[in-house]
Amino acid sequence: MITSIDVWFVRWQVRLLLLAGQQRQALARVDQVLADQPLEPYALATRAQLLTNLGDKPAAILTLEQLVKAQPAPASGWYNLGFLCEEEGRLEQAEAAFRRATEIEPDLDRAWYGLGLSLIRQRHYDEAIVALRKNTELQPMSPYGWYQLARVHVDRQEPDEAAKIIRHLRKFEPKVAAQLERETGLGAALT
Template sequence: MSQLDNLFARWQVRALLVFGQRERALVRLDDMLNVNPADVYALATRAHVLAELGDKAGALQALQRQVAAQPGAAPGWFNLGYLSEEMGELDQAEAAFRRALDIDPKLDRAWYGLSLSLIRQRRFDEAIAALRKNTELQPMSPYGWYQLARVHVDREEPEEAAKIIRHLRGFEPKVAAQLERETGLVQPQA
């Protein structure tokens, strides 16, 4: 497939997706992969479409092929970790997130994903370390802080969770209030 043909095929896929023609887009993506089985764009897009259609196993296979074709790209490893974690494949998710972080240690969402996998495995010490890195990289995002507070509650460390709730109140009062309701750790208003 010439470079021009490849660009045209990508344009066709995008147009089909814009108009909600996912199945037809998959056919076009498969055509592209028949010509070039290591086409990272086609593999990544195929994984995304399959996941949207509920075919997580197919999406996982496409992501595995993508990281094999482009092992030095952190986003592919992150996507593999995310889908693996969602499917309950926690060892595979952890390995994929760690690989993404080996490539790009500042990929905050990979630290967050790693922490979720570790939490589900009840490996709280490692989860806390990953969440601290996530909140260091994204200090104004409530997601890492929320999970960090939940881990401290699970570890029966209410004073640490309360500190996080107070911190969140400064920039995400709704999340702080949600944590108070969920944990029963009501903080005095300043």
């Protein structure tokens, strides 16, 4: 039986192994903990991260599913699950995970952004606008939400709304504004 002191010791071993670039050995140590305590949250989260780093995203998703089942309250597990599902093209699952993350932690700006991206990829533009507006409200100086919001307005044939966003971005992210102008062809309309 692994005690909490043993888990603490393994955490340090894992950190040292990672500092030495030994990801597979770190994963083996984490798996030893999980063999005895299959629902240990730190070990599950670490396992998912290591599997992602090693390129095994499907296994990382399965591990994150175990984590959110064992500990449904932290938004971070749901966000990470949504992020990987979105990367893997599992868009409905990503949407559900991001929605759960925003329910748990309504101010988690990156979950709103992820939700917006998964909705865009599903062509649910009305809902994507709501999610991206929330993201830009929470993170007004980050260009990423603004950029995606402008792109959605262009896709919805709403150039005036996209132009407003480009003008707004010019104030603090002129390079992103210029990129949007080039991509959308709205540059001439803004002068």
